[in-house]
Amino acid sequence: MILSSLTKKIIISLSGLFLLVFLALHLVLNLTAICSREWYEAVCEFMDTNIAIKLMVPVLVLGFVIHLAFATAFEFKNWAARPRELKYAVATHTKGVSWSAKNMFVLGIVVILGIVLHLFNFWSKMQLQGFLGNEEENAYDLVVNLFSCKCFVLIYAIWIIAIFFHVQHGFWSAFQSIGLNNSKWLPRLQFLSKVYAWIILIGYLSIPICFTLGLQCS
Amino acid sequence: MKFTLKVWRQKNAKSKGRFETYKIDNISPDTSFLEMLDILNNNLVHEGKEPVAFDHDCREGICGMCSLYINGRAHGPDDEITTCQLHMRKFKDGDTITIEPWRSAAFPVVKDLVVNRRAFDQILQAGGFISISGIVPDANAIPIRKEDADESMDASACIGCGACVATCKNGSAMLFVAARVSALERLPQGKIEAAKRAKSMVQKMDELGFGACSNTQACEAECPKGISIAHIARLNRLFIQAKLQD
Numbered sequence: 001m002i003l004s005s006l007t008k009k010i011i012i013s014l015s016g017l018f019l020l021v022f023l024a025l026h027l028v029l030n031l032t033a034i035c036s037r038e039w040y041e042a043v044c045e046f047m048d049t050n051i052a053i054k055l056m057v058p059v060l061v062l063g064f065v066i067h068l069a070f071a072t073a074f075e076f077k078n079w080a081a082r083p084r085e086l087k088y089a090v091a092t093h094t095k096g097v098s099w100s101a102k103n104m105f106v107l108g109i110v111v112i113l114g115i116v117l118h119l120f121n122f123w124s125k126m127q128l129q130g131f132l133g134n135e136e137e138n139a140y141d142l143v144v145n146l147f148s149c150k151c152f153v154l155i156y157a158i159w160i161i162a163i164f165f166h167v168q169h170g171f172w173s174a175f176q177s178i179g180l181n182n183s184k185w186l187p188r189l190q191f192l193s194k195v196y197a198w199i200i201l202i203g204y205l206s207i208p209i210c211f212t213l214g215l216q217c218s
Numbered sequence: 219m220k221f222t223l224k225v226w227r228q229k230n231a232k233s234k235g236r237f238e239t240y241k242i243d244n245i246s247p248d249t250s251f252l253e254m255l256d257i258l259n260n261n262l263v264h265e266g267k268e269p270v271a272f273d274h275d276c277r278e279g280i281c282g283m284c285s286l287y288i289n290g291r292a293h294g295p296d297d298e299i300t301t302c303q304l305h306m307r308k309f310k311d312g313d314t315i316t317i318e319p320w321r322s323a324a325f326p327v328v329k330d331l332v333v334n335r336r337a338f339d340q341i342l343q344a345g346g347f348i349s350i351s352g353i354v355p356d357a358n359a360i361p362i363r364k365e366d367a368d369e370s371m372d373a374s375a376c377i378g379c380g381a382c383v384a385t386c387k388n389g390s391a392m393l394f395v396a397a398r399v400s401a402l403e404r405l406p407q408g409k410i411e412a413a414k415r416a417k418s419m420v421q422k423m424d425e426l427g428f429g430a431c432s433n434t435q436a437c438e439a440e441c442p443k444g445i446s447i448a449h450i451a452r453l454n455r456l457f458i459q460a461k462l463q464d
Contacts, residue, residue, distance in 0.1 A: 004421055005423075005430035005431075006431075007461070008430065009430055010454070074430055074432075077430055078388035078429040078430055078432070080429075081322065081389035081428055081429030081430075082388060083323065086322065086323065087321065088318055088321055089224075090316045091290050094436040094439050095297075095439050096435050098434075101432065101433065101434040102434055104432060173432070176447070177433065177454055179453075179454035179455030179458055180451070182448045182452070183448040186448060
């Protein structure tokens, strides 16, 4: 069955909205690392053992896979509609068009690469070891060790900035694509989009900053 | 005023095009852009050269025929106007002006600056009409909310020039389709088939090789009639409604 471009866009939007909820929840859980070692370890223990969380893991993976697969198909169709040989000789910046709106796919690739690195750094040393019957590494020690490396902090910051730009457009764009928008709500949704993106940026960046500067309460 | 013009020249749809450079002077600041091209063509004819082919008709900004990409912008360096309403006073004396045709896989170049926009007609044929049968009361006898009539009128302002497609990085015709769907949906006669219309017009748009919308808002920014992307949200709503009815 060949899906129309709009069906693909709606699927990208719905999976994107699901991932936005996950991103916000993940942030709340991560911020406990700044507050207390005990809290963070308790959160990790809860995430590791709670049955509802375990059931949500494959749903989350599916959300990412669907979002990525449909976004890739969507992008290929758009490249075919405006191939390289049909680029304009003179291109100017169109007023009101954000940089993130024009670069969602590239930003998405950076986000995915960051997720792969994140899974390698945390998931493979914690949950995966649990599945394999090996001893899991301590989550808090992993955070401390990783953020003691300035190079990793820089890579992490680039990743979070890519997420910031991606969600800044993705948030309101998802509502637009599923039809939950009109001329009154467009500026409101774009404002909420910016607020959400800034919360994500400041929230996630505050963790390496606190650990690098030793501001965390351990 | 004098200008250096870099104009896209292409013999036919199959040949490879290239830019030709022409010098033009003695142009009044009050000359319209198309009149300036007329003067250029007169000069070319006097020199025994082939004139530049470009689309134009009403020259009043309502027919949607003129379709030039001037210095990197659809319809040139002014907001909410068509090429025919653009005047040379918008440029500086001695400027180099690059003139290109609309670029999109769905709008192939016919000759020089003329593109084939028949795809828009095909989209309209797929559903841009009202086909309800039976005795329909006179339009003026049906009460319509002022807000709905205004929205329909705003959407009806679309002249089908294709600037949205030309500007969109994906070559998407969503603003055009949304304007046509919205204009009819806001009125009682058009509401009945609104969902079905949205689905068939989107389907046709895909078939004809247009890209998909990624909500960059470039189409709205360059639309000579200032059609809002809020109409695209309505199209999306109607499309979902149609899919749920399938």
